Amino acid sequence: MLDTKNNDCLIEILQLELLNWFEKAKRDLPFRRTKDPYFIWISEIMAQQTQIDTLIPYYNRFIESFPDVASLAAATEDQVIKAWEGLGYYSRARNLHRASKIIMTEYAGCFPDNFSDLLKLPGIGPYTGGAIASIAFNEKVSAVDGNVLRVISRYCNSFDDIGDAKTKKIVTVWIETILPKATGDFNEGLMELGAMICTPQNPKCLICPLRLGCQCHSFGTTNELPIKKKKQKQVHKKMEVGILKRGGELFFVKRPGSGLLSEMWSFPIVETTTEKGDDIKKKLQEFFPELSEPVFIGESRHVFSHIIWEMSLYGFEVPSQVCEAPKAYISDEMEALPIKTQFKGRDSINDLALPVAFSKLLTLIDAVSLQTDVK
Ligand code: SF4
Incomplete structure (x- = not known):
């Protein structure tokens, strides 16, 4: 100086x-x-x-x-x-x-x-x-x-x-x-x-x-000037997102109290190596044993400051008699923690504080036939 x-x-x-x-x-x-x-x-x-x-x-x-x-x-x-x-x-x-x-x-x-x-x-x-x-x-x-x-x-x-x-x-x-x-x-x-x-x-x-x-x-x-040395590169993570439909509703989980998007509502999401929908299905089946086969919906990408999620979306049907809120959370770290979950009708999703990483997926979800009867 x-x-x-x-x-x-x-x-x-x-x-x-x-x-x-x-x-x-x-x-x-x-x-x-x-x-x-x-x-x-x-x-x-x-x-x-x-x-x-x-x-x-x-x-x-x-x-x-x-x-x-x-x-x-x-x-x-x-x-x-x-x-x-x-x-x-x-x-x-x-x-x-x-x-x-x-x-x-x-x-x-x-x-x-x-x-x-x-x-x-x-x-x-x-x-x-x-x-x-x-x-x-x-x-x-x-x-x-x-x-x-x-x-x-x-x-x-x-x-x-x-x-x-x-x-x-x-x-x-x-x-x-x-x-x-x-x-x-x-x-x-x-x-x-x-x-x-x-x-x-x-x-x-x-x-x-x-x-x-x-x-x-x-x-x-x-x-x-100024001199600014390069930051560590962002880490790319391949993620599978589960879009669960029960009748006219979609399923959401509340994320854990710490880490990325802590305590925000989200779709179930897990890190994957296969990208075929198997990882998210396997995880979801612990909570919804009678799941349908995954239907590929599309892909999306979300850039955080240090991580980039490359997301593949898979749709699943769950029978309408499935309980209101399974008492577990499906996190991207593949952990099961007791945390809030809920099904929401498509029209009331706006009431949820859904981070952009997930709210932007709604357009994609709306565009596929899986969601044609979700009102
Ligand atoms: S303060 Fe910045 S904009 Fe102003 S003369 Fe110096 S380098 Fe140029």
């Missing part, structure tokens, strides 16, 4: 030009029209996984359902998950819910107004805590996300790996030595510049307010 003693001028450019630019150029976003920490919190958690422009309809829908901490805390987990549907990373929604309950019980419904108390809430780490504390309360703390790391690496011409936790720590500490009075605007300005001007590809240096001080611009290293 830049030495603050010998680079006063460069640091001043960073502070002043960024604040001036942010004041004029910032996007008009619903959560920027307020300093209410609740709205900033929700938007920051959503922004961890989704581009700002994309998240606005989700944000508006969520805020409409839960306009304040009290309403969020009073909701059921299923309602919160439902309102989060489409955003993925459902543990974040659960943490929002848990944190709202803590705010109601331990802070008498008042949002914690400082960085250290914010960090005690589930789902709030140094970035989100810093963003809320600085934007809502103008506390002098940094909020370092990927955008900020990129801008600072380039501005300081740093060749440290921004994927390394040590680099993040160095940047965080360095920013805290140069934070101006308008801390919230400065932090937001860095994020905004990273999103709008100093983008990962083709940064718009010619219109960048920082170009006079930017060190990589001076040294001609813009295209080399």
Whole structure:
């Protein structure tokens, strides 16, 4: 990072030009029209996984359902998950819910107004805590996300790996030595510049307010920075999904309390080596001995951050006299755990908080004859 003693001028450019630019150029976003920490919190958690422009309809829908901490805390987990549907990373929604309950019980419904108390809430780490504390309360703390790391690496011409936790720590500490009075605007300005001007590809240096001080611009290293070493490759898993039909209903299971899509409703799914429907059939037969032969429905793919599911869907009929909810769960790890299951009519499936990995299969299921009489 830049030495603050010998680079006063460069640091001043960073502070002043960024604040001036942010004041004029910032996007008009619903959560920027307020300093209410609740709205900033929700938007920051959503922004961890989704581009700002994309998240606005989700944000508006969520805020409409839960306009304040009290309403969020009073909701059921299923309602919160439902309102989060489409955003993925459902543990974040659960943490929002848990944190709202803590705010109601331990802070008498008042949002914690400082960085250290914010960090005690589930789902709030140094970035989100810093963003809320600085934007809502103008506390002098940094909020370092990927955008900020990129801008600072380039501005300081740093060749440290921004994927390394040590680099993040160095940047965080360095920013805290140069934070101006308008801390919230400065932090937001860095994020905004990273999103709008100093983008990962083709940064718009010619219109960048920082170009006079930017060190990589001076040294001609813009295209080399930031340094980000390649992450571990995503693991491909072949999965078989069981689409069980009982009369006019489909069968769902609730996933275990930890791991991928924890506690979300799903179709039964197992990892497979054969991809002929045998693995899912074998597993399902432990619970539904009188299953029909599997009917291949189609294929789908779902990409998580570290895993890719290559899914083959197989349809099965179960006799209508089969019990309402077998007392076992068929997980992709081939384990049987006592957990909730249910049959749902096609029209009421929308009531379930079904993650996108599974809800997108409904189109495929609807298209095949197996489902023609599921209403
Ligand atoms: S001048 Fe270019 S590289 Fe430097 S901060 Fe601006 S956009 Fe990024």
